Amino acid sequence: MITSLAQRIYEKRLRRALAVVQRHVAIVTDGNRRWARQMGYADARTGHRHGAAHLERVLGWCDEVGISCVTVYAASADNLRKRAAGEVGHLLRLIEEACRERLARPSSPWSVRTAGRIDMLPDSTRLALKEVGEATLDRPSTLTVALGYDGREEVVEAVRRRLAEAAALGESASSLAERFAPDDIDVHLYTSGLPDPDLVIRTSGEQRMSGFLLWQSAFSELYFCDVYWPGFRKVDFLRALRAYAGRMGAATD
Template sequence: MWTTVKNAAYSLYARRLTAQLAGANLPRHVAIVMDGNRRWARQAGFADARIGHRYGAEHLDEVLRWCADIGVRHVTAFVASVDNLRKRDSEEVGNLLRMIEEVVAERLTRPSSVWQIHPAGRLDVLPDSTRHALKLAEEATRDNDTPFHLTIAIGYDGREEILTAIRSLLEEQGRAGHSVADVARRLTADQIATHLYTSGQPDPDLVIRTSGEHRMSGFLLWQAAYSELYFTDVYWPGFRKIDFLRALRSYAARRRRFGA
């Protein structure tokens, strides 16, 4: 009885939040730091906290449905940083990457999926199987006639991305016969942006981080310069639709200044 009442109240509140967002200024691009998988698993009573990675990876598929339903056309998901891959227990990292492979290969490339997939990060630091799954997903969804784009930030570090972009720009200009002095004199932010992992994608309007941490952790340092930030204490696998709608409501209530 109590569960029925609770579910009915939840559905009513979700509909109310959705109605509040009708006609509101919603973000075109939402970036998400999917944090708190292991803490969620421990809180849920699982003996092996690593199982949280499975729930977290599978939950991404559900959150993408919410985004598509409400019209958020660009999503960037921060899966793992370079430091995560290098410093955490190898068995835990292997488990996380297997979960990502399964979600990407089995769910996000199915015919019913509306998302075009774009990997972003140091793919060379990933195991062959993960790199292969991401490349196949990118190729399989490249020609999708869809306005929805998912960027998967994995093996990612924002400072390294900027450094790599500048190196790529200098190499390109050098091949064209330009000196370093020439490049420095004509260098613009837009030129650097075209060499980022996310080239061609709009900057995020809203960055959501779960788990209660209030920091960016090197995520989209260049792209999120003028993004609105939203932090929630909820762990990623427990991030509910009403939590998502609250983040959108918070965004809609803000007046963006873009550094002004």
């Protein structure tokens, strides 16, 4: 009881320290399997279930502090290719369940979109993502689920689309090359129309991007948290925002 009260007081102090409210926070939700092992579960897939349920809680924290754009790294293209079929199938079923039972809930403020190789997903997962996207289209905040995602593949695909667009208009490659600019890539990314992330948080203690939003995070602040994703607490979240606010304050001094 005393610990819980002390934590609430500390959280209030952290919230008061947040002078800068971010538009877009991206999260690498890493460590589900290691969390399950740490907690003594025999089946590491239990970590995925707890991780999927935890997302709704974290989105609530984002809503509380005025963050209206969140991108979560659910699974990379490499994960889908190399992980055991049973584990991948279990993860995708959890995503389908979350789409239909949590994210599509009328009380949720989050519009859901997807970033990644949708063609890598089974029909049932594609249908669930399509349904939740259509059902939440007009909601005020945006949740992007990066699934079957690879940042380098995204940039390559964006360039291909721009070249194909130019060819369809009869423009030569040399003419396009003369005026090619970052905006030519921006408009063809999976995240087209969204602001670049202000802050990228990675849980689990790993300190690398793993191909996540490589183009979009060129000027983002990075925050690495030592706890595994299902154990990521509100106090950890607020500390990440405080660190961001502190860096932004230092940058303007």
